Amino acid sequence: MQPSSGRHRKGVVLAHAEFERVGELERELAYTKENLQATIEEQQASNEELKSTNEELQSTNEELQSTNEELETSKEELQSVNEELVTVNAELQGKIEQLAVMQNDMKNLLDNINIGTLFLDTRLRIKRITRDAVKLYRLVSTDVGRPLSDIMSNIQDGDLLADAQAVLETLVPIEREVYTTAGACYLARIQPYRTLDNVIDGVVLTFTDISGRIQAETAVIEARELAEGIVNTVREPLIVLDGQLRVITASRSFYQYFQTTEQASIGCLIYQLGNNQWNIPALRELLEDILPKNQVMENFRVEHEFPFIGHRTLQLNARSIVGKGKPLIMLTMEEVP
Numbered sequence: 617m618q619p620s621s622g623r624h625r626k627g628v629v630l631a632h633a634e635f636e637r638v639g640e641l642e643r644e645l646a647y648t649k650e651n652l653q654a655t656i657e658e659q660q661a662s663n664e665e666l667k668s669t670n671e672e673l674q675s676t677n678e679e680l681q682s683t684n685e686e687l688e689t690s691k692e693e694l695q696s697v698n699e700e701l702v703t704v705n706a707e708l709q710g711k712i713e714q715l716a717v718m719q720n721d722m723k724n725l726l727d728n729i730n731i732g733t734l735f736l737d738t739r740l741r742i743k744r745i746t747r748d749a750v751k752l753y754r755l756v757s758t759d760v761g762r763p764l765s766d767i768m769s770n771i772q773d774g775d776l777l778a779d780a781q782a783v784l785e786t787l788v789p790i791e792r793e794v795y796t797t798a799g800a801c802y803l804a805r806i807q808p809y810r811t812l813d814n815v816i817d818g819v820v821l822t823f824t825d826i827s828g829r830i831q832a833e834t835a836v837i838e839a840r841e842l843a844e845g846i847v848n849t850v851r852e853p854l855i856v857l858d859g860q861l862r863v864i865t866a867s868r869s870f871y872q873y874f875q876t877t878e879q880a881s882i883g884c885l886i887y888q889l890g891n892n893q894w895n896i897p898a899l900r901e902l903l904e905d906i907l908p909k910n911q912v913m914e915n916f917r918v919e920h921e922f923p924f925i926g927h928r929t930l931q932l933n934a935r936s937i938v939g940k941g942k943p944l945i946m947l948t949m950e951e952v953p
Contacts (some may be wrong), residue, residue: 624686625834640718648671648762655709656662656785658866659670697708699788701900703902708834711940717789720875725745726746726747727747727748730825731746731748731822731824732746732747732748732749732750732752732802732822732823733745733746733748733749733820733822733823734746734820734821734822735809735818735820735822736764736780736818736819736820736821737817738784738816738817738818738857738862739763740763740764740765740777740780740781740784740818741761741762741763741764741765742755742759742760742762742763742767743818744760745759745760745762747758748825748854751770751800751823752769752770752771752794752796752802752823753767753769753770753826754767754769754770755767764780765777766902770796770798771794771796771797772794772795772796772797773794774796776794776804776806776821779792779806780806780819780821783807783808783819784808784816784818784819787808787816789805789806789807790805790806790833791803791804791805791806791827792804793910793916794823796836799827800825800827801825801826801827801830802823802824802825802826802827803823803824803826804821804822804823805821805822805824805920806820806821807819807820807822808820841943846879851869851941852867852869852948852949852950853866853867853868853869853870853873853874853947853949853950854867854869854871854949855867855947855948855949856885856944856945856946857886857903857944857945857947858942858943858945859942859943859944859945860885861885861886861887861903861945862883862884862885863881863882863883863884863885863886863889864882864888864944866880866881866882868876873925874889874922874924874925875924875925876889886899886903887899887900891923892933893920893922893923893924896920898916898918899918899932902916902918902932902934903934903945903947907934907936907945908936910936911935911936912934912936913932913933913934913935914933915931916931916932916933916934917929917930917931917932917952918930918931918932928951929951929952929953930949930950930951930952931949931950931951931952932947932948932949933947933949933950934946934947934948935946
């Protein structure tokens with residue numbers, strides 16, 4: 617009986633051990649199932665994330681493709697803009713060359729017309745000067761940008777700043793003669809400086825040397841006064857005609873003898889003097905036919921009934937004066953019995 621009881625206890629122990637092993641395996645299996653389920657869920661979550669990431673990557677790829685197309689379009693546009701810039705640059709280069717030529721032409725023009733010119737801005741500061749301007753103002757090239765009031769002037773009767781300011785305010789040009797300390801005479805003109813858009817951007821002062829003209833006019837006046845003095849010293853009536861037979865001058869004795877005035881005679885055709893009293897056929901023959909052929913005619917007798925002085929017999933002496941100027945005719949007359 618004892619051996620059988622031992623085997624029974626041994627079997628019970630083995631059964632208990634197997635039971636525990638089975639329980640342990642079941643626990644391990646449950647744990648494994650839980651881990652597997654968690655892993656499956658994590659895998660599913662990862663798959664969803666991967667799917668979402670893939671969709672995002674696909675969207676990003678589409679955006680990149682669209683961006684690439686835009687960049688390609690921008691590249692073409694930039695290339696087109698670059699070509700336009702090259703064309704514009706060539707045109708600008710041509711304009712710059714034309715402007716340089718125009719500036720050279722303008723400089724040579726201003727330097728060779730012998731007219732001093734000052735360009736001033738609206739604050740009467742120097743913008744540009746020409747070579748002849750230094751005869752009126754003591755200027756150097758570094759004076760550009762300085763106020764004209766800071767520059768010493770060679771003008772005797774003061775500077776022209778007040779006139780320049782008046783032109784700026786009224787836009788009415790001013791012109792007057794000025795004299796330098798060296799005695800030269802200049803015609804000063806002050807005009808508004810207008811841009812191409814008709815905007816007033818300062819004033820322009822020009823100085824034209826008229827010393828030669830003034831001297832010539834003075835000489836002409838002196839010569840005329842001398843000639844008139846000589847004419848008036850002649851006792852016989854004397855008259856000077858131009859090529860069209862109009863009266864240029866007459867002696868005092870002429871006006872007294874024929875009872876007329878200088879105002880009624882100068883500039884008139886000789887035949888129209890004194891209510892046509894000189895419209896004499898013999899005089900016409902002398903002036904229009906005989907004198908042009910001979911240049912000198914002496915002791916030519918004319919009888920005529922003059923309105924104011926009555927019947928007179930005159931002895932005429934005529935001479936054509938041909939020189940460098942216009943031809944003249946000098947006619948003297950003397951009453952004879």
